[in-house]
Amino acid sequence: MKQLPEQLTKPFDASSVEKELYEMWEKSGYFNPDNLKGERPNAFSIVLPPPNVTGTLHTGSAIMLAIQDTIVRFKRMKGYKTLWLPGTDHAAIATQSKVEKDIYKKEGKTRHDIGREEMLKRINAFALESQATILTQMRSMGASLDWSRLAFTLDDERNLAVRTMFNKMYDDGLIYRGQRIVNWDPKGQTTISDDETESEERKGVMYTFKYSHDFPIAISSTRPETKVGDTAVAVHPDDERYKEYIGKEYTVEFAGCPIKIKIIADNAVEKDFGTGALGVTPAHSQIDWEIKERHNLPSKQVINEYAKMYGLANEELNGKKVTDAREYIVNWLKENNLIIKEEEVVQNVPIAQRTGAVIEPLPKLQWFIGVNKTFNHFGKETTLKELMRKVVDNKETSILPDRFEKVYFHWIDNLRDWCISRQIWYGHRIPVWYKGGEIYCDTEAPTGDGWTQDEDTLDTWFSSGLWTFSTLGWPNKTKDMETFHPTSLIETGHDILFFWIARMILFSTYALNETPFKQIYLHGLVRDAKGRKMSKSLDNILDPRELTKKYGTDALRMSLLVGNGPGNDLKLGEDKIKAYKNFANKIWNATRFVLERTTDHETDVELNNEDQAVYDAWIEKRLDITSDIENYRLHLASEKVYDYFWKVFCDDIIETRKARILENKEKESAQTLLLKLLREQIITIHPFMPFITEEIWKYIKRDSDDILMVTSW
C-alpha cells in the first residue's frame, strides 16, 4: 500500500478547503474569458440576474447560482470562451423604502425632512456597503463569475445606457408623457406598473342604489364613495329599458355634493350585470376613463394621493379616508331611503406588491412606453409588441420549459402601455428638462438657464431591462458586445418572466434588432420539505450560509440540482442535503482507496477485455451525461453522476477489482481501470461539485495538467 498524502488521511472537511480553493480560482484569472487558454472560437455567455444590492443570499439565489455555475463550468471545460457576468440591482423602491424606514426609526425624520440630495447620498452609501455582503456570499457558492466585469444597475455606465435608450425611444415616439389612470400606491407614494400589482380576494358589499329620488336609473357599486366623482351613467345601446334616457342630462344632489350626470350608451356595458347601468367615474376607474375618452365626458378627481376625499362641496367628506367616506355615504343613502339592494360579494382588490397598500386608481401625468405604437424599426414598420412576439415565435429565443411560451404570448396580448415614471428619488432620473412650455429630451442636460429636470425616476426594470447589453458596454461599440451578444442563456425564476425577461426582449429587439439571449431557462421556487413557501412567519427558512457551513457547498449545490427539472418548484429539506454530504464523503474515500492501491501504476497499461468493457460502458455514460447538460437537463445529469459513482463505480467496480488487486489477478489492468475511471469522473463531477473535485485533483493530476476548472471535459 502506498503512503497517502497527509491531507487525504483525514476525512473530507469542506469548510477547511473551500475558501482557499475559491481564492485560488479567482487568482488564476480564468473566470475572465480573456485569460482562458487555447483557440476557443465559440463564445458562451450568461449575465447573472442581478440580486438586490441590499439583499442577502437566500435559497432562491443559491439555486440560481448552482444551476448557472454548473453550466458555466461545463462550457468552460468544453472549450468555449465562457463569460458569466455578475452585477447587482439598485432595486429602487425596495432600497429607498428600507433606508427611509431606518432613518425614521433612528432619527424620526422623513425623506422630505432630509432633502433629495442628502437622502440620495445616504441611500447610496447604504447600498454600496450592503453590496459587499451579497458579493461575498455569491463567492461562497463557488460561483465562477468574472468579477472584473462587475456591473451595477445604477452606476455611470448603466446610467449612460439608460439615458441613451430613453432618448432614442423618445425620438421614435415610443416614450411619451400622458395623462392616464395609473396604479397609485398611497403607502409608497408612487405610481407602479400593472405587473407590480397583485389582486387579493376580499369580502365587500355591492350596493344597488339611485343617486337621488329624481334620477331614473339605479346603479350598482362596491365603492359608493367614488360616486361623488361620477359624470355619466352608461347603458348598453340595445337595452330597451333605458333607451328613452340616452342623451339626457341630470343634475342631482348626491351626499351633499351636486353632480351632473349624462346618460350615454356604450358597448362596454353588460346588460345583464347588476341593473345594466354603470355609474361612470372617469377619475377613479380604468374602464370609466376609457368611456370618458370615447364620449368626451368631463372628469372629476375626488380622491387624492393619500387615499382621502377632497375638493367636494360637502365639507364633511373632505379629508375622510375612502373607507370612512364609504361608510358615510352608505349611511346617507340609507337615511334617504335610496338603497335598493345590498349584497355581500367577494371581490378582487388590487394591492401594491411591495407595500401591500390598496391601489388607488388616479389620473396622473406620467411617462409611458407605447407598446402598440407603430414606428420605423430598421426600415420596417412595426410595434414593440410585434417585436417581442416575433423573437419567441420564430425561435430566435426559446423558453424552457416550453409551456411558458404560452404564458408569455398571453401576457403580450394583454399588455398595455408601460408606466415607467416613479415618484421616488433613488433611481435613474428621467432625462427630460422643462422651461416654461418647452420640453427637452437628450442624454445630457440642455445648456442655458432656467431648465429644470423632471423630478421623477425610472421604474427599476427599465435599467435591468438593458442588462444583457448595458453590461457589455452599450451604447459604445465594444469588443464584448461583438463577442458576447446575444448572450447564450438567461437563467432565472419563472416569477420574473414578465418583469424582467420580457422587458429585456423589448429593449434588445428594439435597440439592437436581436434577441438578448438564445435560450431562456426558468427554474421554480424553493419550498420547504412540506411544500410550503419559505417565510419568516412560518420559521421554515433554510439559510444557505448555514447549510454550506454544515454540509459543504458541494452538497448544497447537488441538493438544489438533483430532481429539479426546469419550471418546477423544488422541495428542500435538510435530509436531502445531508445525502449529498454523504456523497462527498464517498467520493473522498473512494479516492483514498484508489490512490492507496494503485501505487505501482502511475502510467496506463492496456486493459483486459473485461476491464475494457467496463471502461467503454463509462464512456457511454459520460456521453449521456454530456448530452443531458447540453440540453439543460441538469436534474438528470446530476443524478446520473451520483448514481454511477456510487452504485456502479464504488459498489461494483471497486469491490470486484479490490479482490483482484489483493489476489494479484490481472492486477495492472484493474489498477489502471480504477485510476482512469476516478480521474475521468472527477472531471465529470466538477461542474456540479467544484470544491471537492478541485481538491482531489491536486492528488491525481499529472504534471502537465492545469487546475481542474480549466481541464478539458
Added chain:
RNA sequence: GGGCGAUUAGCUCAGUUGGUAGAGCAGCGCAUUUACACUGCGAAGGUCAGAGGUUCGAAUCCUCUAUUGCCCACCA
C-alpha cells in the same frame, strides 16, 4: 371567468422519442471495523388519481371526470 401545471412506493420526486415500473429518505433483516457506519448486502413495498379511447404494446398519446397548485383578468 380564462390559461397552465401536478396527481407514480409510507414521504420527496425521476422516468428525455410509447417497449416487462426507478432513486433518495424512512422502515425491515443480515454483515461488525472493511477505502468509507457519512458503510455494505438482501428483502419488502406501486391496478402509475378515476373512466373511456388509439396501439401488437400506454405512467408516457387522445377525450372526459375528480382532487390540487400556480398565473392572468377593469364585471361596475
